[in-house]
Amino acid sequence: MAATTAPATAHARTEPRAPVDFVALSGVDRTIIQEMRYFTPHNFVGERVDGYRRPLCVLTRPAAEALRTAQRRLLRQGYSLKVYDCYRPQRAVDHFVRWAQDLDAEDMKAEFFPDVDKSRLFDDGYIAAKSGHSRGSTVDLTLVKLPARPTRPYRPGEPLVPCYAPQEERFPDNSVDMGTGYDCFDTRSHTLDPRATGAQRANRLRLKATLESLGFVNLAEEWWHYTYKPEPYPDTYFDFPVTAGSLTGHH
Template sequence: MASLPRLFLAMFLTLPLRADEMPEAFVAIDSAAPGIAVEARYFTTDNFVGTRIDGYEAPRCYLTRPAAAALSNADAALAPFGLGLKVFDCYRPQRAVDHFVRWAKDLGDTKMKARYYPRVAKSVLFKEGYIAARSGHSRGSTVDLTLIDRESGRELDMGTGFDFFGPESWPGSLAVNAQQRANRLLLRGVMTRAGFRPLQEEWWHFTLVNEPFPGRYFDFPVR
């Protein structure tokens, strides 16, 4: 009977984290790299759904510690040129992804269509890969971001806005002008040298190559 307390303690220590508990492997970007600007779009109504997204309880950015360190390096590489980074989304709770899925199934809700998907029918968002039941963001090492002028905070012109659904958002799209393509190429170069890989369909999307949780999707809220 004397071993029971130790048994119960061992069981307690091996219990999984609560769904609302941030693991130690994550860090807020404002503490890891305070020079990076944060515009948490899914905490606001300024996104393709048009409402605050489930799981975003504060306008913050969380990443795994290796991803945050790599992002800090990318920002530091831009500083001598008077440029910096602004993030739109980092870690994304699975409950937020579920919110996107519910929204995509409601074909009657198109209030943000003119701004975010003017030439794409909402009925094909799943088929064409704009919405999916899983997101790499939920693994904690993917970030959506852009370049800014470090002094003014003004975004560089990338040809489309963040989360624009359409081929114009492809990094190599010829639908945008030469300067806009150059800005995209600059962002891509800085991020890949810092250890991220780009996404073919979105100029703003990058994932850490050696992400620590390649097969795990988290659901703790951003708060």
């Protein structure tokens, strides 16, 4: 039996790979805008998150194809989808958990969780040890009015503005006004929060109606968070890194 141990240990060092039915969204619809926040330092952690080796949206094929259909409908209305996060490796979720347990790591508090005590992020449901994103059919996204304006890069150390401030004061994302920025740890992010004004509410509901008609289910606490149903992998939390290499060799 000893002869089998070397290949086993060699295999343990190789990265996990995606199942065959995971795809890069750009290969299904290259018109959907991608701003992969966890590949950048512009997120609540304040640094690139573990597992994001490329700014790439990876999803199960059914979820990606449903987004393509949604995009076709929205383009006719003068809008584009923009994705912030898609498949999320378990190692990225683990990074979030380590960050949440370090109560002194509050560099990004003023933008992403200005009114929430960091010690409450688990109890209040903003951070969890498992994420539906790791199953490959959940996506965080918004709407952009066409023609899309470019979004300037976030500059680490720049002054931060609360994610629920008026749109003209928040970080200049090219999204329509949804009432808060992405990943705003605040009850104002609840999809049907009554503080969303007429236009903000209409924008949220346009996104919601379009996606729900195609099988996506919204997380009521986050206007940006949608899961395609039925999920191909409802019980599996993957950990392959976000890179084209995780997908190569699939035909």
